[in-house]
Amino acid sequence: MEEIIRLDNLSFCYPDGQAALNDISITIHQGESVAIIGANGAGKSTLLLHLNGILRSNGRVKVLGRTVEDKNLRWIRSRVGLVFQNPDDQLFSPTVFDDVAFAPINMGYCEDEVRQCVTTALERVGMAGYQSRSPHHLSVGEKKRVAIATVLSMSLQILVIDEPTSNLDPASKWSLIELLKGLPITKVIATHDLELAQALCRRVIVLDGGYIVADDAADRILDNKRLLAAHGLAPAEVA
Amino acid sequence: MKHSFLDHYSEGNSLIHRLDPRTKLITSLLFILAVTSTPPTKWPAFAIYFCLIAILLFLSRVPALYVLKRSLVIMPFVLLIAIFIPFFKEGEVAGSYNIWLWQVSVTYSGLQVLWNVVIKAWLSILSLILLTSTTKFTSLLKGLEQLKMPRVMVMVLSFMYRYLFVLVDEVMRMKQARDSRNFGKQQRMRTVANMIGTLFIRSYERGERVYAAMLARGFDGQMRTLDRLSFRKLDACFGTGFGLALILTNLLY
Ligand SMILES: Nc1ncnc2c1ncn2[C@@H]1O[C@H](COP(=O)(O)OP(=O)(O)OP(=O)(O)O)[C@@H](O)[C@H]1O
């Protein structure tokens, strides 16, 4: 299988000295769906922000065979779709159309192509007909869907998504999971929702305090209650 | 939470609503220009301006009471500035009063300036209310952009529009959190100051995250957009008609 993301001994400190990632090495192959699970503050979001060069530390990230560095950024960002944890950060335009069109316009597509991309992307997330709505008038579930559409409108190869199911009611959560299941691309999903990890991913990586503490097949990790409890992902009494 | 206090009634479908936002922007600007440049003595001209705007408001089917209420909002500001003019302007004295040690006198020309400032401000605000309550804020932004207003300014306005509501929600949540913990005691200045500080930091950090979200989708400091407004015959007719009316009013009276 083709290697699609490769992190070698990645470490990262925020400017205020907070060490968020320590010695992370991961390899992800074409077509995999990987869940990155961990308690609050484990470093999941920080890790995802490295995958398209929003955060950079020491040049040890390779995406689609290219090192994440200035000259490759544009190329990489057009292939890695990063959906942020909070849809209010992701959706910054006055209308849904503008938001979904933002990426294709920046990729330099012509007007017809942009419209085409927007329509298809919104259809894929089941939000056709919402083009002229304002993001601030949408429900959380609708915002999450539009947020996904904003990256589907690019020519994606990797979907990187942060906490897709936080704040969703069970019905919206499961319909979102179905939606993600139907997308035939490589997925990296940060979450602390074990049901989501179970339903979508064959492989699970557990982070704690910026370290990888486990990286294995999903069922082996999700059935290991002791491991989960030790890292704040299951009730402690089970251990 | 839902809000729409910026462009209430803009979802309508009247003749005025259907005009291109650019036409409306330009005619509003022309109207304000005409109103402010008319000398105070030409009072029939003001009557005509008022009729013009009243007709348009009627055509737009925006409730008159709503327009009236909104237009009164600016009056305190105008009055605050203009109320002292009659006392300071030189000229024929209309009345003179003794307030404690002060001898104050009001002049006719001063009163005229006051009246003139108030009526001009009121007419201008009416036209702006007409503009904003018949145009969606987003189309207004598009209009501004296509009238070659600098991109950065349009962006700033559009972020304002997008995050105003998010910020309002944040303030409400902070207020609720504070009120549920201060057990009915008097608010302290310190708490308020802290809240303002927190709000500032939160907005700043949100700014950074939004910028990251823009970068992630290929933003490189250059702002690009699509054109999608249509300037039709209706706009041409309306624009010339309205422009003519203004010019005639200015010339005739
Ligand atoms: N902008 C920042 N400046 C300084 N420290 C930060 C910043 N963002 C995150 N951190 C710190 O880095 C660590 C990892 O944070 P991160 O947001 O990656 O965690 P997370 O796993 O995504 O948590 P959550 O589940 O709450 O989203 C935390 O200790 C956090 O306090």
Ligand SMILES: [Mg+2]
């Ligand atoms: Mg996070």
